Amino acid sequence: MTNVLLIVIAIIVLALIVGGAVLLGPRRRGAGRGQATDAGPSTTAPPGRAAGAGTAEGGTTAEGGQITVPPPTPAESAPAVERPLPSAGRMVRLRSRLARSQTAFGSALLGLLSSGKLDQDTWDEIEEILITADMGAGPAAQLVNQLRTEVKVAGTRDPAQVKAMLRADLLEQVGTDLDRTLHAQPHGGRPAVMLVVGVNGTGKTTTCGRLARVLIGDGGTVLLGAADTFRAAAADQLQTWAERVGATVVRSDREGADPASVAFDAVSKGTEAGVDTVIVDTAGRLHTKAGLMDELGKIKRVIARQGSVDEALLVLDATTGQNGLRQARVFAEVVDITGIVLTKLDGTAKGGIVIAVQRELGVPVKLVGLGEGPDDLAPFEPETFVDALLG
Numbered sequence: 201m202t203n204v205l206l207i208v209i210a211i212i213v214l215a216l217i218v219g220g221a222v223l224l225g226p227r228r229r230g231a232g233r234g235q236a237t238d239a240g241p242s243t244t245a246p247p248g249r250a251a252g253a254g255t256a257e258g259g260t261t262a263e264g265g266q267i268t269v270p271p272p273t274p275a276e277s278a279p280a281v282e283r284p285l286p287s288a289g290r291m292v293r294l295r296s297r298l299a300r301s302q303t304a305f306g307s308a309l310l311g312l313l314s315s316g317k318l319d320q321d322t323w324d325e326i327e328e329i330l331i332t333a334d335m336g337a338g339p340a341a342q343l344v345n346q347l348r349t350e351v352k353v354a355g356t357r358d359p360a361q362v363k364a365m366l367r368a369d370l371l372e373q374v375g376t377d378l379d380r381t382l383h384a385q386p387h388g389g390r391p392a393v394m395l396v397v398g399v400n401g402t403g404k405t406t407t408c409g410r411l412a413r414v415l416i417g418d419g420g421t422v423l424l425g426a427a428d429t430f431r432a433a434a435a436d437q438l439q440t441w442a443e444r445v446g447a448t449v450v451r452s453d454r455e456g457a458d459p460a461s462v463a464f465d466a467v468s469k470g471t472e473a474g475v476d477t478v479i480v481d482t483a484g485r486l487h488t489k490a491g492l493m494d495e496l497g498k499i500k501r502v503i504a505r506q507g508s509v510d511e512a513l514l515v516l517d518a519t520t521g522q523n524g525l526r527q528a529r530v531f532a533e534v535v536d537i538t539g540i541v542l543t544k545l546d547g548t549a550k551g552g553i554v555i556a557v558q559r560e561l562g563v564p565v566k567l568v569g570l571g572e573g574p575d576d577l578a579p580f581e582p583e584t585f586v587d588a589l590l591g
């Protein structure tokens with residue numbers, strides 16, 4: 201009898217062990233999957249504070265439209281949330297992307313400067329190279345005059361010395377004392393608000409997504425407002441960027457909805473969620489100045505009801521030269537631009553545009569796009585830029 205009892209107990213224990221193994225098996229495999237995605241500690245991490253911003257919910261806008269905050273994807277199918285690396289030193293890492301500018305600009309200039317004869321023709325040629333690099337006629341003439349005097353005073357053609365003089369003069373033109381800080385810190389219990397403006401195709405939406413990565417990489421939390429309501433694709437694009445880093449997007453469910461409503465809702469949801477920064481992507485159709493003024497003016501006014509615009513960043517495509525400068529002028533008349541984002545600097549030999557656009561608008565280049573990758577947006581560093589140009 202006792203034996204029978206012992207056998208029954210043994211069977212029950214065995215059944216429990218086998219059952220437990222079956223139940224635990226898949227979980228272990230699941231944990232293994234998690235570890236695999238965590239392989240790169242610098243690129244994946246738990247959502248943290250950024251994901252916390254995702255608690256905002258949908259609602260009705262100030263203008264009565266329907267604004268949606270897409271629900272979080274169920275945990276099982278959600279892709280791993282990335283944590284981008286901090287942005288410091290990024291431009292140094294990406295400086296080789298300026299190789300085209302370097303060959304066209306730096307090598308040609310240095311070749312001429314250290315050549316045997318430095319007569320009027322050579323100086324004219326130097327000025328021409330600077331103008332061809334989109335630096336602008338005024339800054340080019342100024343730089344040539346300054347350099348010419350310095351070379352004469354020093355009485356040298358030594359390549360290293362001439363290069364040092366050119367470097368110093370270029371740095372002066374680019375400006376080492378401009379405030380290039382991004383005003384992304386919350387204040388007075390409200391998030392900082394960044395308005396991103398520019399013509400379609402310049403890389404505006406990409407900039408919003410990559411800027412969110414920069415701020416999150418630097419430890420902040422971000423909410424993105426898709427106020428470019430004329431292109432559903434722009435809102436989708438923004439959402440994809442946001443999901444990768446666990447940020448929230450506020451968007452309208454209706455194409456052509458009032459952009460100001462979306463901007464208003466983005467700021468209020470951002471305030472509710474307690475994020476550090478709200479980035480508002482705006483429409484960039486090339487339409488009349490009056491239309492642009494109405495649209496951006498209204499966005500600014502509705503944001504002002506809840507705080508202020510801390511940064512108005514103008515996105516410019518570095519490859520568009522004079523055309524880009526013309527666009528910049530129109531936007532600057534409509535919005536108080538506080539900083540320039542110069543995209544596609546990797547795709548041009550005309551790095552001089554940095555100097556021309558700053559001169560044109562009187563505001564600093566704060567960020568540069570040096571490729572199509574998610575982390576190819578870098579805080580602009582004058583020294584790194586000039587050193588890259590000169591090779």
Ligand code: GDP
Binds near residue numbers: 400401407545569
């Ligand atoms: P939007 O219409 O202004 O919002 O422009 P998008 O953000 O859609 O970007 C237009 C194209 O420019 C996309 O193919 C981007 O990948 C590309 N782009 C944006 N920034 C850069 C950059 O810094 N370098 C390069 N090479 N391409 C860029």
